[in-house]
Amino acid sequence: METIRGSSFNQQENEFLYCVYLEISQHSIGSNNQSLRKI
Numbered sequence: 586m587e588t589i590r591g592s593s594f595n596q597q598e599n600e601f602l603y604c605v606y607l608e609i610s611q612h613s614i615g616s617n618n619q620s621l622r623k624i
Contacts, residue, residue, distance in 0.1 A: 594602065
C-alpha cells in the first residue's frame with residue numbers, strides 16, 4: 586500500500602486511516618434529523 590504523501594503520517598497511521606475511511610464509507614448515515622421533504 587504505497588502512496589505518495591507527505592511525511593506527516595507513518596505506515597501504521599496510513600493503514601489506520603484507510604480502515605477508518607472504509608468503515609465509514611460502507612455505512613450510510615441512518616438519520617441526520619432531516620425529513621425527505623426538507624432535502
